[in-house]
Amino acid sequence: MSYLEEDLKRTLRRIEPSAGFAERVLERANAPAPPEPSWWESLGVLLRPPCVQWVALSLVISFMIPAAGVYRKERQTRAEGERAKQQLMFAVRVAGNKVHRVQQRVLEMGRMDTRI
Amino acid sequence: MRARVRASVVGGTAIRIEEDPEQAAQGEIPAFADIVREHQGMVFGLAYHFLHDRGLAEELAQEVFLELYRQLERIESPAHLVFWLRKVASRRCIDQIRRRSFWPKLRLDEVPEPATKTDGRDPMLSRALARLVASLPEKPRMVVILRYQEDLAPAEIAQVLGMPVATVKSHLQRSLDMLRDKLARAVGEIAI
Numbered sequence: 001m002s003y004l005e006e007d008l009k010r011t012l013r014r015i016e017p018s019a020g021f022a023e024r025v026l027e028r029a030n031a032p033a034p035p036e037p038s039w040w041e042s043l044g045v046l047l048r049p050p051c052v053q054w055v056a057l058s059l060v061i062s063f064m065i066p067a068a069g070v071y072r073k074e075r076q077t078r079a080e081g082e083r084a085k086q087q088l089m090f091a092v093r094v095a096g097n098k099v100h101r102v103q104q105r106v107l108e109m110g111r112m113d114t115r116i
Numbered sequence: 117m118r119a120r121v122r123a124s125v126v127g128g129t130a131i132r133i134e135e136d137p138e139q140a141a142q143g144e145i146p147a148f149a150d151i152v153r154e155h156q157g158m159v160f161g162l163a164y165h166f167l168h169d170r171g172l173a174e175e176l177a178q179e180v181f182l183e184l185y186r187q188l189e190r191i192e193s194p195a196h197l198v199f200w201l202r203k204v205a206s207r208r209c210i211d212q213i214r215r216r217s218f219w220p221k222l223r224l225d226e227v228p229e230p231a232t233k234t235d236g237r238d239p240m241l242s243r244a245l246a247r248l249v250a251s252l253p254e255k256p257r258m259v260v261i262l263r264y265q266e267d268l269a270p271a272e273i274a275q276v277l278g279m280p281v282a283t284v285k286s287h288l289q290r291s292l293d294m295l296r297d298k299l300a301r302a303v304g305e306i307a308i
Binding site: 002004005007008009010011012013014015016017018021022023024025026028029 | 148149152153156157158160161164165170173174177178181182185241242245246249260261263264265267292295296299
């Protein structure tokens with residue numbers, strides 16, 4: 001056995017706990033076991049302060065997740081609508097310009113006919 | 117009401133366990149108390165060397181004995197009792213550290229003084245060694261404690277911790293190498 005192992009043996013010896021340890025264990029061992037909670041007491045656990053917070057938080061989260069989904073879907077639909085509207089306006093503007101040009105051409109041709 | 121169990125140590129070699137509600141009122145306390153007194157040094161020592169906190173070690177040791185009290189009917193022999201206590205104490209120590217992953221790293225000045233006398237050994241070396249053992253990862257730390265506090269062979273440690281013997285040997289070897297290196301650096305010119 002090396003010196004290190006001998007030192008470890010000396011350092012890691014068994015240690016007695018403070019006086020009265022066995023008595024403290026026996027006191028705990030003989031303490032009456034807590035009665036089994038009835039079903040309404042188990043339910044009441046949910047209403048105790050830390051649990052109420054968790055229940056409220058989980059309710060809020062379970063409401064917020066679908067709400068966020070609906071909101072996102074609505075925004076997406078609205079954006080698509082806006083895009084379609086812009087495209088339609090552009091198409092109408094282009095068509096309007098063309099109609100205007102054709103109209104002018106027709107008018108010019110009409111004037112030329114009357115001169116002849 | 118829970119069934120009362122009476123346990124007694126007979127001649128230091130056998131345990132008699134009887135379910136006897138009538139005699140329990142008189143008989144169970146001294147018998148179980150004898151078991152606690154006989155093994156408290158082992159269980160508390162394991163917890164203290166592992167956790168380096170007297171309060172936590174006491175709490176953990178008490179819980180181990182309370183679990184023993186509940187499981188006393190399953191104990192078959194004194195050897196089984198010692199094995200059971202080592203196994204439960206080791207697992208509870210490792211669980212305790214894992215539950216408290218935020219556990220602060222020990223500094224040299226935070227390592228508490230041992231309650232036992234130093235019997236002439238170098239207290240500085242002991243403190244440094246205790247600190248270094250406390251800095252080992254959980255399983256190697258428990259392997260080292262079981263090896264040197266309980267003087268167990270690798271095969272016995274493997275049984276207690278439920279791991280292969282080769283793993284125990286490798287934990288031991290690596291821990292000793294690490295301790296040797298770190299101790300040489302921490303203490304300086306010490307012949308190791």
